[in-house]
Each structure stands twice: as C-alpha cells, then as structure tokens.
Amino acid sequence: MPAQAAARQAQKERTHEALLHAALELSRRYGFAQISLRQVAGRAGVVPTAFYRHFDSMEQLGLALVEQSFATLRRMIRDAQRDPHVFDHIIDASAEILVDAVKQNRAHFDFVARERVGGSPAVRRAIQHELDLFVSELAIVLARLPHIETWSSEDVQMVARLFVRNMVSHAEEVADLPDGRPDLEERIKDGARREMRVIVIGFRDWRSAARRDDDR
C-alpha cells in the first residue's frame, strides 16, 4: 500500500476518490466513453485489477460521477436560495451563479454537458433523469416567486425547462472556455443574463396575450 500512516478505511476512501477524480480528468480530455479502466486505474496510481475493489465496472463509476456532479449542482442551488439578493434580482443572480459555479466545478459541469448525449447509454439516461428532476425542482422554486405564483404549474414547468436548457447550453460554453480569459466569461454571463430576461419577459407577455384571447 502506498500510504503509511492511515486507517484502512481512510486509505480505501482515498483511492476511491482518486479513481473518480482520474476518470473525471480523463473524461474532460477524451470523453467518458473513450477512456479505459486501465487508464483510470493507472492515473489513480493503482493496478487495473484494484479497480474492481471499488466499482463493478466503468459504467458504475460513470453513474457515481453523475451522482457526484448533481450533488454539487444541488448544493449550489441550495446555497443560492439562502441569499436574499437572489429573490430580488433572480436573473442577474442566476447568471452570476451559473458562471461562477461552472468555473468552480468546471469538471463536473463539463462531464454532465458532454455525457448528457455521450456514448454511454446508462450514464446518458441517468443524466437525463437528473435533469428532468432538476427542472421540476427549479419549477418549485420559481413558483414561490412574486408574480409567478399565480401562473399555472404547466407554464412554470415550461419556464423552468427553458431556464435549464439555457443553463446547460451556457455551461457548455463556459466549460469550453480557455482559462484566464475573464473578458469572455463576462461576455457569456452577459448573454445568459439577456437571454433569461428575454425568456421571462416573453413569457409574461405571451401569457397576457393568451389571456386576452380567452376573454374575447
């Protein structure tokens, strides 16, 4: 065993984490479906067969990465909701949160964005399911907002869907960004802000137009 002064369980956990981290890094470069068990084990500093002490297969590792990624995402949203600023300026705050969060957890976002349509069917399905869940969760948050609380749940769901789609799309952009170009980051943040504004305004006015149709 490489390490010297460590409890048994702690060492196992460390290797477990090293495997996940290695897979995440390699996925960023080549895409999850392209990387091999041996590459992951090698980068984690462990012999290929040791991999099986932690995961049954690469597929299981992939699903673990999905879980880890969405845990990050959820923690982020939960923190954001505690900030009262968010309620007053939902759009500006969302754009800020989005870009910052993606920057800080670039690897996880990149993984989700890529493997959402990637080559591993199991991982793809898991991400799609998590995203659907996330849309519903966001809809619940939105429904509590002033003005929106009177909307039908179907309408709120649709706005949430547009928001999440936008989030995924911009997350892709940020993830593709080279490091140390704050100007480009600001540009994306600005684009996200404007597009969210368009969605909110468009939705409000489309709704009132539809209501007028109902009246006549």
Add this chain to the structure above:
Amino acid sequence: MPAQAAARQAQKERTHEALLHAALELSRRYGFAQISLRQVAGRAGVVPTAFYRHFDSMEQLGLALVEQSFATLRRMIRDAQRDPHVFDHIIDASAEILVDAVKQNRAHFDFVARERVGGSPAVRRAIQHELDLFVSELAIVLARLPHIETWSSEDVQMVARLFVRNMVSHAEEVADLPDGRPDLEERIKDGARREMRVIVIGFRDWRSAARRDDDR
C-alpha cells in the same frame, strides 16, 4: 467485386456511400467515437483494408458525415424559404419544418446533435463551426423579415442564436423519440412553437423596454 453490371466509378461510389451509411447507422446506436473502422467496413460489406480506398481514417469519414448532414439541413432551409407561407407564419412554419425535417433525416440530425459534444475533437470542431455559420445564415434570413428589419444586426444575431439552440435541443428530443408515436411528436412540435413565440415576443418587448431606457 460484389456487383456485376456496373461501371467502375459507379461501384466505387456505391461502396463509398455504403461506408457513410454504415457509419451513420452505427453512430446512432453507439456514438461515432465508439465505432471501429472494422465495424463500419463489415456493415458496408467490405473487408477492413478496403476502407482506405475511400477514407484516410475514421476521422475523415466523420468530417464527411458532418458535411453531408449540413448539406441536408441547408437544402431544407432553402426549400422552406421558397414557401410564401413561411414568411407569414414564421413560427408555426419553423416548428413544422423542424419536426418534419428531423423525422425525415433523423440519422443526420441525431449525428449532429450527438457529435456536437461527442468524443471526436475534429468532428466536434467541424460541427461547432457549421452551427456558427448556420446562426449567421439564419440571421440574414430573419433580418429580411418585416418588423425585424429595423433591429440591430447584433440583436438579430442573438435571436438567431436562441433559435438555433432551440432547434438543436428539439432535434435531440425528436431524435430520441421512438417510432410511431405521433402524439409525442405533436407535443414536441407544440413545445417548440410556444418556446419560439416566447423568444420572439420576449425579444420585441425587451427591445422596446431598452429603447425607453435610452430615452430617459
């Protein structure tokens, strides 16, 4: 040689097409980056080494598929522009065109949607470039529309970007659809229609709100 009554060039072309078609079909199931030269050759009814008579590598085949896919897409848009109905009801027509086109060229759309963020860097870059081109082309078409012709080119570009993003997103949905479920197709068509309406209305009103800001 398998075929009997064919000129030499015609037979070569047929094999060439068979390779492209085989790659497209296999990509649909496994993703382009996962499939091997041998699989493609095998499905095209040809020995692996014969592959090299047509493409230098799988990467070159991938780029050829990108070209083919966008040629399909462009032909479609060009045809649509000839239909006067499109100018009057741009949104309804777009939704209709989108769903029909994806249904009829599901393989190509699926390829683009998937490999846009797929495992082959060269293919990914090529698709991203074509998509950027497509946004600009759509912006030119939109700019000629009534009401829109007064907008700044930057604003038109942004609407085009939102439209294309929506198109890609819905193309993904349609491509994932099981066959023979016209109800689901109609649902997606409806969603696309409503979302495009939201974008157009939201943009118009956001623009006039901004103009009011300039005035004061």
Add this chain to the structure above:
DNA sequence: GATTTGAGTGCACGCGTGTTCACTGAGCGA
C-alpha cells in the same frame, strides 16, 4: 487483344483492452 489501373482481398503483426486468478502484506479485532 495486350497492358495498365485500382477497388477489393486475405494474412499477419503488435498493441491495448477487460477480466481471471493466486498472491502479498499491512491494519485491526480477539
């Protein structure tokens, strides 16, 4: 009709892969 061309063949190679199995030796409970 003889000669050239070139699409498709068949074999061989070295390599990286996932998985098997018997093993080692440090950590930990008795």
Add this chain to the structure above:
DNA sequence: TCGCTCAGTGAACACGCGTGCACTCAAATC
C-alpha cells in the same frame, strides 16, 4: 501476540483493434 480481513499486486488469457503488404482480377485504356 496471533490470525483473519481485504486493498492492492502481477502474470496470464483471449479478443478486437488499426495498419502494412503482397495479392487478384475485372474494367478501362491503348
């Protein structure tokens, strides 16, 4: 201190891969 547990080892395997090379033999050219 003894003995069990089990994370990590290392050799071996069968397999599919991309690619090189010498080949065949019908179509095209002369």
